[in-house]
Amino acid sequence: MAKHPPIQPRLPVMLHGADYNPEQWSAYPEILKEDLRLMKLANCNVMSIGIFSWAKLEPEEGRFDFEWLDRQLDAFAENGIHAFLATPSGARPAWLSRKYPEVLRVGANRVRNLHGLRHNHCWSSPVYRDRIAILNGELARRYALHPAVIGWHISNEFGGECHCEYCQTAFRQWLMKKYGTLEALNHAWWTTFWSHTYTSWEQIESPAPHGETQVHGLNLDWKRFVSDLTIAYCKHEIEIVRPCNPELPITTNMHMTEGIDYRKLARELDVVSWDAYPEWHYTEENDDTRLAAWTAMHYDLMRSLKGKPFLLMESTPSLTNWQSVSKLKRPGMHKLSSLQAVAHGADSVQYFQWRKSRGSSEKFHGAVLDHSGHENTRVFRDVAEVGRLLGGLKEVVGTATPAKAAIVFDWDNRWAVKDAQGIRNSGIRYEETVLQHYRAFWELGIPVDLVGSEDDLSGYKLVAAPMLYLISEENGKRIERFVEEGGTFVSTYWSGIVNETDLCHLGGFPGPLRRTLGIWSEEAEGLHARDRNGILLRPEAAWGMAEEYAAHEIADLIHLEGAEALAVYVSDFYAGQPALTRNRLGKGQAYYLATRVRDLAFYIEWYARLAEEAGLARAMNADLPQGVTAQIRTDGELDYVFVQNFTPSEQTVPLDSESYTYVESGQSAGDRLRLPAYGLAIVRRATR
Structure with missing residues (x-):
């Protein structure tokens, strides 16, 4: 397995730095000079700059001021510091909103927003697109070949939607292209329900709190359209800056905005960037292990989007200012949480922000430099230590993660399952379901990718698709072939329910997965918090295990159609009916979990057995304490194993x-690793 090329060949090292906002400090030249000294002292080699600088770069329409940015980038180059240069579209200047109010978004209530906040602009607005194209063109011509600039940072954390007439027209055009005819659209959306049939394209409007909300096909297509429109806008910016230096990698920072299909957005980028802000030390039990697994899952998702290393573009070196209670990182946690990203495929650790703002909403958000302005702080020492450690990981840059297990995570499935109005409207917990399955791999130290149902599955030995509510016939056949050719497939309750336009599959659930799983789901129910049930594993079928586990929230009542029961329900009128099944198909096998099991131990024990059957390798052949995980990166000759302790105990x-x-x-590491509270060790070995 060969290494991937470094993100920027001119800087083939781990990147370490922060968001930098010199425009906020233009009246303090002594601070800007001091920043350069402190950046080097903190072992930083890259800064993201210009992210919210539109008003500074273009103080009035057509008048540009680049002198301050010239000085800053020249100073970077002189001091061995590099820059991701941002396009400043994340927040527009007041003069633009005042002169061209059409650039401001219209809410779902059909009221246009006032100027303010960020990303309060319409992706469809011709004026907005024209103005940012002009400014981006000026930036690209001036700086694309600057020695300090190593990449483009397009805008900032895309998200949100607009319901103006430009967007309504674009939505109708999007629908025309997708469906061709109103007849096809009406069937796909099942608009005969409640006499919602459309007889002209102009009748179609986006969902609104005082209008249409109950046509699920409309809701789903609106979300797809907003995602596609946002991606098209990002592509518009990319097309302006790329020609001036095609060798500069292009990225945009993501932050789990549910409204954008990041798998599609990643196709337009050279490298994926992620902003991570876990709420460490939040629980009363002081247990960070669930959060660590949740964070790791998103890192694995970012790595999987392009199948190569990504950038941790933002994280906080201390606390945030937006959590309900803002906690400081305990000793060791900054190093551990930063290197967690590297363990899962990041080739950078970067922060928001370099220096705390003096005013406005983020003046108390964590930063490398506090308002004191010097290096004699715990946070600065922690950051400098991470920078020093990253400086010694040059050999890890570009290494891959050898995952042979995958979890299916589709955005449109996520949208549809939350809009289903089905068995558990008080909390369907799609993401929690995915996490339950992911966490088993994390606790076991088994590398895993997060993929889409349309992706090629042939390179994996085991694929889990928790709560795959929305699945097309074509993707169902893809999974069926995966199993027939020797793969292990895992699915759960509330899977195979609707097709790609949110119409229920006819002929029995789980629809296109029915033959693969060898079951028929006759009924499913949601359970109240007061309801209790459980599953009992049958020792003669389930690996000799005769254990009972608590189940809650959802129960699926199924019939066997070729599958065998590995576990049965414990109580209620369906006691004794199948709750966990296995179906052998071709050379492979498929498992179905019919209820949401409460106990983490079940998932760990179950997946440990499935992994052994499938021949999945762990990062280390060791029984890891709960809350300790091992992740692996490799260049094909050497494995780099990151052993991480997310507990407050040694x-x-x-x-x-x-x-x-x-x-x-x-x-030599000897025969054991001793990890302090919130500690980690990075070891290497010859590749197995």
Whole structure:
């Protein structure tokens, strides 16, 4: 397995830096000069600059001021610091909103917003697109070949939607292209329900709180349209800056905005960037392990979008200012949480922000530099230590994650399942369901990708698709072939319910997965919080296990159509009926979990057995304490294993018979690793 090329060949090292806003400090030249000294002291080699600088770059229409940015980039180049240069479309200047009110968004209530906030602009607005194209063109011609600039940072955390007439027209055109005829659209949306049939394209409007909300096909297509429109806008910006230097990699920072299909957006980017802000130390039990798994899942998703290393573009070096209670990172947590991203495929650790703002909404958001303005702080020392450590990980840059397991995570499935008005409207918990399955891999130290149902599955040994509510016939056949050719497939309750336009599959659930899973789902119910049930594994069928696990929230009543029951329900009128099944199909096998099991231990034990059957390798052949995980990156000759302790107690991890050395020191790791509270070790070994 060869390495991937570095994100920027001119800087083939781990990137370390922050969002930098010199425009906020133009009246303080002594601070700008001091920043350069402190950046080098913090072992930073890259800054993101210009993200919200439109008003500084173009203080009035057609009048540009680049002198301040010239000075800053020249100073970077002189001091060995590089820059991701941002396009400033994340927030528009007041003069633009005043002169061209059409650039401001219209809400779902059909009221146009006032100037303010950020991303309060219409992706369809011709004026907005024209004005940003002019400014981006000026930036690209001036800086695309600047020695400090190593990449483009397009806008900032895209998100949101507009319901203006421009967007309504664009939505109708999008629908015309997709469906061709109103007859096809009316059938796909099942508009005969409640006499919602459309007889002209002009009758179609976006969902509104005082209008249409109950046509699920409309709701789903609106979300797809907004995602496509946002991506098209991003592509518009990319097309302006790329020609001036096609060798500069292009990215935009993502932050789990549910409204954008990041799998599609990633196709337009050279490298994926992610903004991570976990709420560490939030629970009363002081247990960060669930959050660590949740964070790791998103890192694995970002890596999987393009199948190569990504950038951690933003994180906080201390606390945020937007959590209900803003907690400081405990000793060790900054290093651990930063290197967690690297363990899962990041080739950078970057922060929001370099220096705390003096005023406005983020003046108390964490930063490398506090308002004190000097390096004599715990946070600065933590950041400098991470920078020093990253400087010693050059050999890890570009390495891959050898995942042979995958979890299916589709955006349109996510949208549809939350809009279903089905068995559990008080909390369907789609993301929580995905996390339950992901966390088992995380606790076991098994590398995993997050893929789409349209992706090629042939390179995996095991694929899990929790709550695959929306699935087309074509994608169902793809999964069926995967199993027939020897793969292991796992699915759950509330899967195979609707097709790609949110119409229920006819002929029995789980629709196109019915033959693969060998079951028929006759009924499903939601359970109240007071309802209790459980599943009992049958020892003669389920790996000799005769254990009972608590189940809650959802129960699916199924019939066997070739599958065998591995576990049955414990109580209620369906006690004794199948709750976990296995179906052998071709060379492979498919499992179906009919209820939401409460116990984490079940998922860990179950997937440990499935992984063993499928021949999945763990990062380390060791029984890891709960809350300790091991992740692996490899260049095909050497494996780099990141062993991470997300508990507030010291943990010991026995090493297997293989020879490990510490990456930092090159010394032998011996026969065990001792990890302090919130500690980690990075070791290498010859590739298995």
